[in-house]
Amino acid sequence: MLKKKNKIFMCTMLLSLFLVPMTLSKNVSAETIKGSSIVSELKSKSDCGDKVRNDKTKGITLFDNFNYFNTNNWSKSNGWTNGGVFNCTWRSTNVNFDKGKMILTLDKDTQGGTTPYAGGEYRSNNFYGYGLYKVNMKPAKNIGTDSSFFTYTGPSDNNPWDEIDIEFLGKDTTKVQFNYYTNGVGGHEYLYNLGFDASKGFHTYAFDWQPNYIAWYVDGKEVHRVTENIPTHPGKIMMNLWPGTGVDSWLGAYNGATPINAYYDWVAYDPV
Numbered sequence: 001m002l003k004k005k006n007k008i009f010m011c012t013m014l015l016s017l018f019l020v021p022m023t024l025s026k027n028v029s030a031e032t033i034k035g036s037s038i039v040s041e042l043k044s045k046s047d048c049g050d051k052v053r054n055d056k057t058k059g060i061t062l063f064d065n066f067n068y069f070n071t072n073n074w075s076k077s078n079g080w081t082n083g084g085v086f087n088c089t090w091r092s093t094n095v096n097f098d099k100g101k102m103i104l105t106l107d108k109d110t111q112g113g114t115t116p117y118a119g120g121e122y123r124s125n126n127f128y129g130y131g132l133y134k135v136n137m138k139p140a141k142n143i144g145t146d147s148s149f150f151t152y153t154g155p156s157d158n159n160p161w162d163e164i165d166i167e168f169l170g171k172d173t174t175k176v177q178f179n180y181y182t183n184g185v186g187g188h189e190y191l192y193n194l195g196f197d198a199s200k201g202f203h204t205y206a207f208d209w210q211p212n213y214i215a216w217y218v219d220g221k222e223v224h225r226v227t228e229n230i231p232t233h234p235g236k237i238m239m240n241l242w243p244g245t246g247v248d249s250w251l252g253a254y255n256g257a258t259p260i261n262a263y264y265d266w267v268a269y270d271p272v
């Protein structure tokens, strides 16, 4: 029993060394070990690598500097529209990487879609649950558009609709909107006055999703917290840029200006 425990501890330590980046906040190492359900499944040191590769949905840290399209972890949405308020078709050509940044582009659709515009969307391949989600980004500044960072799962994943949002309404990028949905119930929109224009430079936005609260952060400072009816289902990490339709009272009427870009420098997830 003791030997088995020692092996598990060794795996835990190795996992921590490889997976916990330098940017983690206080007490994260201990929390990662405690919260990492894959650890209890490990049988020997040699299992560590395979488990990391095969079980990314549980307790795994993610960091991407957006130097290139890492197909192990991410997909570009391509060839469909969400419909509803989204007046664009997602095109993989609208997700690009340059000089260490991911660039999402909104422009006119020239590939025969049913919508007049093409948007960019980047989504994780895996699902992520409770933990700290961070993005360093610079949203688009243009009326009628939305630049976002969020977690999402829903009927397309055979799950209830759970979502946690950071959204920049391009009509006024001196504010950021936070929101969340639990089993399809939303209506928690909260506009935070940043005190700077987010479209003018890169800043770090984050949310800490825990069983009994969600806290949102701007440049490391907590600025909003909710504690009621918190989502429970792990979701995909998503970023997109799109023009609205039929939601002028929210986004403002899109003026059709193209091309428009949103920039993402890096993203991180820690299961703390």
Ligand SMILES: [Ca+2]
Binding pocket: 065, 066, 067, 100, 101, 264, 265, 266
């Ligand atoms: Ca970068």
